Amino acid sequence: MRSLTQVSPDSSTEFHLTLGGGGSRATLAVTGGIAAFHKCGWTNWKSITVTSGGSVPGTFFAGHDNVKNIVRLALHTDFSQMVTPKVGKLKLIWAMLNKYRYEIQRPLEGVLSPELLKQFVNAGVPTWPQNLIITGTDQDNQELLLTHAGVFRSPAGARRVETISDKPIDLGTAVSISCAIPGIIDGTRAYGENMFDGGLGVEGQCPITPPQKLFGAKPERIIAFDVGEDHMKNHRLVRTLWYLTCRGVRCGPLEGYHPTEEDDGIILIAPKITGFNGLKFILNSMEKWGAIVCGYHATIERLEKSELISRDTHREAFEIKDELEDLVRRVHNQKHCAKRIERLFRNHGMY
Numbered sequence: 001m002r003s004l005t006q007v008s009p010d011s012s013t014e015f016h017l018t019l020g021g022g023g024s025r026a027t028l029a030v031t032g033g034i035a036a037f038h039k040c041g042w043t044n045w046k047s048i049t050v051t052s053g054g055s056v057p058g059t060f061f062a063g064h065d066n067v068k069n070i071v072r073l074a075l076h077t078d079f080s081q082m083v084t085p086k087v088g089k090l091k092l093i094w095a096m097l098n099k100y101r102y103e104i105q106r107p108l109e110g111v112l113s114p115e116l117l118k119q120f121v122n123a124g125v126p127t128w129p130q131n132l133i134i135t136g137t138d139q140d141n142q143e144l145l146l147t148h149a150g151v152f153r154s155p156a157g158a159r160r161v162e163t164i165s166d167k168p169i170d171l172g173t174a175v176s177i178s179c180a181i182p183g184i185i186d187g188t189r190a191y192g193e194n195m196f197d198g199g200l201g202v203e204g205q206c207p208i209t210p211p212q213k214l215f216g217a218k219p220e221r222i223i224a225f226d227v228g229e230d231h232m233k234n235h236r237l238v239r240t241l242w243y244l245t246c247r248g249v250r251c252g253p254l255e256g257y258h259p260t261e262e263d264d265g266i267i268l269i270a271p272k273i274t275g276f277n278g279l280k281f282i283l284n285s286m287e288k289w290g291a292i293v294c295g296y297h298a299t300i301e302r303l304e305k306s307e308l309i310s311r312d313t314h315r316e317a318f319e320i321k322d323e324l325e326d327l328v329r330r331v332h333n334q335k336h337c338a339k340r341i342e343r344l345f346r347n348h349g350m351y
Contacts, residue, residue, distance in 0.1 A: 012042035016217040019061075020206030021052025021178075021199040022227040024079065025273040028288055029227050030054045031074035032295025033269060035350050038067040039317035040300075040309050046221075047211045049133040051198040054225065055178040056121065059171070062132040063125035071351050073124075075288050082117035083185055086110075095184050097245050102183030103252030106139050108194050110186045114179065118172030128171050133210045135198030136177040143201040144193070145210050146174040151191060154213060156202050161213050165191045204257035208266055219265035225299070227273050229255050267306055271298035286334035289341045293324050320348055 017037075019030050034057055037043065043064070050058030056079070060070050085092060095102070095111045128148035136144035143154040145161065148168050152161040169177075169190055178198040180187040187196045199205040206226035211217035242254050261268045271294040275287060300321045303309045311318045323344055331337040345351035 012037065012045045014221060015042075015045060016047045016049070016211035016215060016222045017045045018049040018206055018208050018211065018222060018224040019051070019054035019058040020204075020224065020226040021054055021197075022205055022230065022273075023053045024283065025227050025230065025291060026053030026205075027057060027079065028074055028283075028291035029271045029273050029295035029298075030225060031057045031071055032271070032292035032297075033225050033299040034058075034061050034070055035067055035292070035345070036296045036299035036303075036317060037061075038350065039320065039348070040303065040314050045131060047131045047133060047215045047217065048129070049135065049207060049210045050175075050178065051135045051205060051207060052178050053199075055134055055175045055198070056117075059121060059125055059129070059132060059134070059175055062129035063127070064129075065124065067350050071292070071345060074292065075285070075351075077120075078282065079117075080282060082120055083112035083114050084116060086113055097241065098183060099181065100242060100246055100251035100254070101249055102181075103200055104250045106182045106187070106194065106196060108187045108189060110181070110184045112185045114176035114185055117179070118170070118176050120172070121175045122170065122172035125171060128168050133214060134174040134178050135201070135207050135210060136174075136180075136195045137198060137200045138196070139194045141201060143203065143207065143210075144177075144195055144198075145214060146177065147214065152214070154209070159209075159213065164193060199256070200252070202257065203259075206259055208259050208264055220267070222266045223269065224259055224266050225269045225271075225295075226258055227271055228258055267302065269298050269302045271295050284334070285338040285342075289338045290328075293328065293341060297321055297324065316348065320344065 020026060048058055048062040057070050057074060092111050130148050134146040136146060138144055142156055145152040145154060146169055150166040151164040151169055153164055154161050173188055177188050177195045179185060180196045182196050187194055203209060206224050208222055208224050211222060259266060259268060273291050273294055300317055327337060327340050331340055342351060
């Protein structure tokens with residue numbers, strides 16, 4: 001890794017960013033990471049790869065939306081309203097219980113329609129960002145790379161890509177594909193392919209090979225943001241339900257693959273988000289702010305460890321980090337703490 005004296009003022013121009021999935025946990029933590037990158041002046045990346053829960057804030061970030069709007073979207077948008085139920089509550093519950101079966105069966109139709117999500121993304125980012133890669137998977141679990149230059153398939157274990165189409169898919173549709181949990185959120189049929197959630201591929205929720213395949217990125221120039229597995233999966237009840245619903249049939253794994261610095265040679269930002277699961281979208285203000293703060297803190301801490309930023313060169317970013325740590329430690333009333341965090345973000349032009 002270069003020393004600070006060798007890195008340009010906007011060091012993101014030398015790096016590729018991967019923003020992984022994880023439902024609402026990823027959406028909020030990624031938002032905090034984006035706020036940290038903004039404060040460090042890291043806004044122009046060679047490429048930005050987004051998957052599933054990280055795809056909405058990541059797409060707005062790639063589209064150069066301002067950080068205030070991205071933070072407000074994360075805090076005030078009810079993403080549960082972006083997917084419209086097509087069935088009653090009992091069928092919704094049944095679909096959720098069969099989630100891991102559907103990961104193998106890959107039904108194209110789910111119980112939730114993402115049409116409003118498509119419209120939301122297209123209204124907010126009207127033009128495909130040229131450095132954006134949105135990941136999906138096909139019926140056979142091969143990785144799909146959706147870009148402004150077209151749609152590509154990356155066979156499992158291969159370093160090459162195959163062109164499916166040299167024309168881009170609609171951006172809102174691309175984001176909905178990356179979030180399309182089989183059997184739950186509708187997948188998309190396009191170019192003769194059934195397309196689903198980008199987090200289902202062999203690389204898991206945080207794919208790091210797309211920028212290597214499409215942009216020639218070196219692993220040490222990839223910064224990956226991965227919230228890891230949902231802590232709720234460790235709960236005995238969840239594991240029991242997985243066992244009961246998957247007994248005697250093929251199911252997707254309860255836990256997926258995640259990149260590591262040791263094996264993959266990347267820079268990994270790994271905030272630990274606890275207190276709610278990734279499929280919970282109706283959250284109180286402190287749950288939301290807590291995840292955003294966690295993403296902000298982890299990003300500043302990891303960039304400093306890699307000697308890409310320092311207190312001398314990015315003083316304001318570190319002052320915010322210190323103030324946030326102090327607030328979370330001293331203010332125990334959740335509503336009061338959330339208001340203080342909100343005020344801090346507003347005073348620093350991030351809300």
